[in-house]
Amino acid sequence: MSNHPPGIFVSYSREDFDIVSRLAEDLGKAGMSAWVDKREISPGQHWDSAVESGLTDSDCVLVVLSPSSVNSRNVLDEISLALETRKMIVPILHRDCVIPFRLRRVQYLDFRGNYLDAYQELLTVLTNKRTPTNTVSADDSENTGIERARILSRGRPALTIIGALLVMLVLAVGFFYRQLKKVPDVTGEWHSEVFSDPNERQPNRQQYYFKFKSDGEHLFGTVRWVEPPGKPTGIIYPVGNGKIEGNKISFDYFGGWTHEGADGNTTREKESFVGTISADKIRFTYQREDAIPFDISATKFRDGPVDLSN
Numbered sequence: 007m008s009n010h011p012p013g014i015f016v017s018y019s020r021e022d023f024d025i026v027s028r029l030a031e032d033l034g035k036a037g038m039s040a041w042v043d044k045r046e047i048s049p050g051q052h053w054d055s056a057v058e059s060g061l062t063d064s065d066c067v068l069v070v071l072s073p074s075s076v077n078s079r080n081v082l083d084e085i086s087l088a089l090e091t092r093k094m095i096v097p098i099l100h101r102d103c104v105i106p107f108r109l110r111r112v113q114y115l116d117f118r119g120n121y122l123d124a125y126q127e128l129l130t131v132l133t134n135k136r137t138p139t140n141t142v143s144a145d146d147s148e149n150t151g152i153e154r155a156r157i158l159s160r161g162r163p164a165l166t167i168i169g170a171l172l173v174m175l176v177l178a179v180g181f182f183y184r185q186l187k188k189v190p191d192v193t194g195e196w197h198s199e200v201f202s203d204p205n206e207r208q209p210n211r212q213q214y215y216f217k218f219k220s221d222g223e224h225l226f227g228t229v230r231w232v233e234p235p236g237k238p239t240g241i242i243y244p245v246g247n248g249k250i251e252g253n254k255i256s257f258d259y260f261g262g263w264t265h266e267g268a269d270g271n272t273t274r275e276k277e278s279f280v281g282t283i284s285a286d287k288i289r290f291t292y293q294r295e296d297a298i299p300f301d302i303s304a305t306k307f308r309d310g311p312v313d314l315s316n
Contacts, residue, residue, distance in 0.1 A: 015064035019075035
């Protein structure tokens with residue numbers, strides 16, 4: 007490749023002559039020759055022939071893009087000829103417009119903002135006589151990576167939407183997971199319904215009183231067995247292995263039931279409660295070793311606990 011300044015053909019609409027005139031003047035000061043029809047075609051010269059000759063003899067074609075130029079048949083014809091003759095094309099985006107189909111895969115230089123910054127980038131392109139990292143030559147197959155990046159950049163809005171939807175999905179899953187893991191606070195005093203233990207030979211009417219304190223998934227408290235209802239036994243048993251998971255509650259205690267082992271020693275039997283919490287009610291299943299399980303429900307005291315001291 008020779009070191010002479012490139013011949014530059016400028017394709018534009020008459021309405022954009024202000025920036026074209028400025029570019030031609032600045033490029034001339036930089037030692038480059040810009041072919042602009044209004045300046046290069048002499049009176050009486052055939053316009054089509056002069057334009058074709060000027061474009062064919064050039065090394066690079068600047069296409070000034072604006073609403074008027076993209077609707078100009080002359081500009082579109084010049085783009086077609088530049089592509090057919092394998093010229094390096096550098097689109098100059100002067101004003102917002104719909105970029106012609108044949109240039110959509112060619113990165114443009116943005117002259118809508120700071121002219122001097124864009125002009126400096128243009129000088130870099132033209133001085134090096136090659137496609138820099140932010141433009142694409144029409145016939146430069148080595149720049150397919152840049153073209154691919156351009157295509158991907160057009161897909162960024164879709165990627166952004168997908169990313170936002172994924173974030174929303176993660177937040178929603180987290181919210182519902184926290185709701186599932188959310189445990190009710192059962193702190194307070196509760197009383198069971200009056201029941202008869204089916205395991206007793208002479209079932210008596212009896213009742214349980216619970217005093218709970220919950221701390222997240224941990225449950226603490228005491229159990230008091232009452233027979234007959236309303237008359238406390240005076241014995242309070244501590245809750246063990248108390249746990250709340252979601253709306254499930256479980257605990258055990260060692261109460262008045264005893265068991266004689268093979269060695270003749272007597273031990274207290276473990277009594278267990280497993281239940282489901284629903285507002286101010288808990289539906290329990292009561293169990294102990296070698297006994298028939300049975301269901302009882304407990305209700306939270308709404309007006310404070312009943313005084314069982316008498």
